[in-house]
Amino acid sequence: GQQVMQIPQYQHVQEGEDFTTYCNSSTTLSNIQWYKQRPGGHPVFLIQLVKSGEVKKQKRLTFQFGEAKKNSSLHITATQTTDVGTYFCAGSSNSGYALNFGKGTSLLVTP
């Protein structure tokens, strides 16, 4: 079945440093979504990418969807302590079916 792999599992950065998490699928995706989960909280939707090669930005966050629609990345510029949490990617290759979540990347930002 479809697998979504996410790396790294953990990342510890100093405030102000950049951060990137990568997501790779074993199959071509119809879309990919990114979620953020704060410690003790629940996943919250960040963005959805649909088109091959798509790039979207949300303030300091940049999301990319690969040309082959099998990989994606989330890049945070100049991290802040408010960026702490776990970032999940989730992909779907079958319309009408559930998403397949990566295991997430836990980001720790120290001042």
Place this chain on the structure above:
Amino acid sequence: DAGITQSPRYKITETGRQVTLMCHQTWSHSYMFWYRQDLGHGLRLIYYSAAADITDKGEVPDGYVVSRSKTENFPLTLESATRSQTSVYFCASVPWGGSETQYFGPGTRLLVL
């Protein structure tokens, strides 16, 4: 987020007991999902439902039962709880298709002794 609620928020039970986790959404979303979240495993799909009276298994359905008699409710029952079912359980809903944005409930933290 206020439109999807889970109860109880915390539960402690003993091995062998039956436990039901409730999920309620006020948006009339078609799809609803149950996930469990464990350290090192991320979010794993237990069951999902495309509409009332339509349910299907996810990645880890063994030991769980679901029902969906009404669109707004999607209870998850552990028929005979085991220690391996200690986890955080999240319910989620989607307006139409299963691959759209998922709205998660606050979660239920379950401890099986």
